[in-house]
Amino acid sequence: MTTFVDRVTLFASAGKGGDGCVSVKREKFKPLGGPDGGNGGRGGDVILLVDPNVTTLLDFHHSPHRKAVSGRAGYGDRKDGPSGEDIVLKVPNGTVVMDADGTQIADLVGNGTIFVAAQGGRGGLGNLALSSAKRRAPGFALLGEPGEDRTLILELKSVADxxxxxxxxxxxxxxxxxxxxxxxxxxxxxxxxxxxxxxxxxxxxxxxxxxxxxxxxxxxxxxxxxxxxxxxxxxxxxxxxxxxxxxxxxxxxxxxxxxxxxxxxxxxxxxxxxxxxxxxxxxxxxxxxxxxxxxxxxxxxxxxxxxxxxxxxxxxxxxxxxx
Ligand SMILES: Nc1nc2c(ncn2[C@@H]2O[C@H](COP(=O)(O)OP(=O)(O)O)[C@@H](O)[C@H]2O)c(=O)[nH]1
Ligand SMILES: [Mg+2]
Known part of the structure; x- marks a missing residue:
């Protein structure tokens, strides 16, 4: 059977944000040190990029599920967690992006054009960032936000004179x-x-x-x-x-x-x-x-x-x- 490859479904999962950290500064002879929990890292995005060397959507046909890396949790000692890496998916010039219902949401024309297919989640704040005059040492931190999960249809409409x-x-x-x-x-x-x-x-x-x-x-x-x-x-x-x-x-x-x-x-x-x-x-x-x-x-x-x-x-x- 022939497989037609210039219309594909892409399941894009962005990275989750890392959780914030709860930590209390530990110093000798200072049992009640301040909060020092860092923030979680941002989750990676799934990004589409028009690349002149790519001419088909064949790759997505073979592997339609694409996932970016999650952010890491924050650490003590005021250290934030590292962000998750974005993944950049190369697509041909003229790729039309639609949602699962077939409604067009982007038309990627021109080399270097970028579209964020799924946005990474924000990292959660650590207890350091959550502390305030009223609440000097919060015993909690925020969870990272989930990354976007999107089902997109990609269709190639060639750009030629x-x-x-x-x-x-x-x-x-x-x-x-x-x-x-x-x-x-x-x-x-x-x-x-x-x-x-x-x-x-x-x-x-x-x-x-x-x-x-x-x-x-x-x-x-x-x-x-x-x-x-x-x-x-x-x-x-x-x-x-x-x-x-x-x-x-x-x-x-x-x-x-x-x-x-x-x-x-x-x-x-x-x-x-x-x-x-x-x-x-x-x-x-x-x-x-x-x-x-x-x-x-x-x-x-x-x-x-x-x-x-x-x-x-x-x-x-x-x-x-x-x-
Ligand atoms: N003799 C001759 N054969 C040709 C010519 N153009 C194409 N062909 C042949 O016709 C067949 C189909 O050509 P192709 O370019 O693949 O056709 P397409 O299906 O329209 O892309 C091939 O065997 C070609 O070699 C031509 O000008 N003269
Ligand atoms: Mg031909």
Whole structure:
């Protein structure tokens, strides 16, 4: 079974605060020394941090329970207990945080963005801090507060300027590999890609990011295949590139029909009408591919699309180059 990993549940337990200490100063010949019990240490927080090197939420899928360290109890001789250490969990850029009901509480965009998923408990006051003019030597201290325990849903909505959409095996991952330094998995079976690949493209002075949106098939908007899970990655992009397979051997498919199917899924998902579309007619290194691209390019341009015939497969196009 395929496991979809860019939506995970995180059980975050912050550290408990340490208890305050009850202690009385002991000095020779002074049986009634003052109180000197220190405070308990603060419990550690569970913190989410956007890290550019993290691209999936896979780690949380494997270990969803994360716990920070508790604060230590205070000591005598006016010493406070040490605080518990925070744990910092690295998450991908574009991680959306929701509570257990699915209500969004944070949207973590931008490297270095921080979110406290669960706050550590405060340490309890020791009897030194509790002493006052009226109560010079309290015989008690306060307990540390419990740390927050939260169940959160994390969902990744990729942050990319351009989203590549298209049928499985149309060549989206290949195109990312061809135009950026990203090295995604490429294979001639569908659903190779289960999380979007992100690539950074440098074109002259312009730098932009591209995401490969996998899993779009007819009926995706009704939940077929991996359904709409993937379409949320398109939400943040400024433009869409349709990667259309001009070399498919499947008889019930052609680039124009594929385009209509994908557009239908996009419109069912909604909210994407305002994004400009560009078309890449892919696999023109194949003889049939080139013929097909020639055949459909003009009619797509007539519909108002910007159309580019391409070959995303470096190996194939290089071979052709040398022929
Ligand atoms: N001949 C040829 N094959 C391609 C081209 N682009 C992709 N492919 C092949 O098509 C298959 C699917 O490619 P992939 O990039 O994984 O498609 P994705 O599912 O859209 O990401 C792989 O076997 C690729 O090598 C191309 O321009 N020309
Ligand atoms: Mg792919």
């Amino acid at each position: 351009i989203a590549l959409v298209g049928y499985p095996s149309a060549g989206k991952s290949s195109l990312i590999a061809a135009i950026s330094a990203a090295r995604p998995k490429i294979a001639d079976y569908p659903f190779t890609t289960l999380v979007p690949n992100l690539g950074v493209v440098q074109a002259g002075e312009t730098r932009f990011t591209v995401a490969d949106v996998p899993g779009l098939i007819p009926g995706a908007s009704q939940g077929k295949g991996l359904g709409l899970e993937f379409l949320r990655h398109v939400e943040r992009c400024v433009a869409l590139v349709h990667v259309l397979d001009c070399g498919t051997r499947e008889t019930d498919r052609d680039p124009v029909h594929d385009l209509e199917i994908i557009e239908h899924e996009l419109s069912e998902y909604g909210g994407l009408d305002d994004r400009p579309r560009i078309i890449a007619l892919n696999k023109i290194d194949l003889p049939d591919g080139e013929a097909m691209a020639d055949m459909v390019a003009q009619s797509l341009r007539d519909r108002g699309y910007e159309v580019y015939p391409v070959s995303a497969d470096l190996q194939s196009s290089l071979t052709q180059w040398h022929d």
